[in-house]
Amino acid sequence: MDSIRVFAPATVANVACGFDIFGFAVDNPGDQIVLTTSDEPGVRITDIIGDEGRLPREAARNTAGIAIQTYLRSINRTDLGLDIVLHKQMPLGSGLGSSAASAVAGVYAVNELLGRPLPTLKLLPFAMEGERIACGSAHADNVGPSLLGGFVVVRSYSPLDVIKIETPATLFCTLVHPDIEVNTKDARFILKNEVSLKNTITQMGNVAGLIAGLMTPDYSLISRSLVDVIIEPVRAILIPEFNEAKQAALDNGALGCSISGSGPSMFALSRDAQTAEKVGAAMQQAFLAVGIASEAYVSQINQQGPKVLVD
Structure with a gap:
């Protein structure tokens, strides 16, 4: 085939207590990428749809582009010509793993296009390079679950050791994204370098x-x-009405609620879909009470990760 379209899912990173080591995938939202082979060698981004012109079009500065370039260098296929059309289908700076989804979609698509020369797990370091471009840190708690699906534990970064664990089939996630933006670099900058032994x-x-x-x-x-005593107390100040939205989730049956990634999105886990829907409505109402609109998504934990879409 000379063209392929791939979807990669959004993710919840940190999952309250697991800063930089926990993450899980959700069914929606997510990003799509279309890769098309070209007679002209090199990787080019021909279009980005849905970013309002904010993302770099230069492949080496784009999360999807750099992930693909790094992959091609590793398998000695820099002779290959590829044109990229990236469909951004989630907000930037949302805490939903937007940059990770683009990187994962890109590297998964090129590996499929070439007949899977590498197993899926081996694609992870290339997707992590996309994260390095996006926020300065090649962390795996978003790209890991987006690539592998399910709930992922990053046991070690040196050497890289990522484990996928089983989760309850009836566990549902509510994601609420208030219409504000938190820059990942800023959210990391405010964190303390030392924490108490307690x-x-x-x-x-x-x-x-x-x-x-x-x-x-x-x-x-x-x-x-589902309690975070280190990161959440510091980052919560970046999210207006955080405490009110969290309490609304708990009051309506959520097992727990915290910040998704670096925010401003928040996640809650529930025992069933009905509770998860109720939790989402309550959280949205908490934001709306101070004039902040939001989007809500409810799904089980996505066990598949990226998938090839047939037009």
């Missing part, structure tokens, strides 16, 4: 408890463990 011990307990709760499954344990 908070470290509490956070480690919640990390272990959340994994155990997901794998058991034990909804009560999941609920007790």
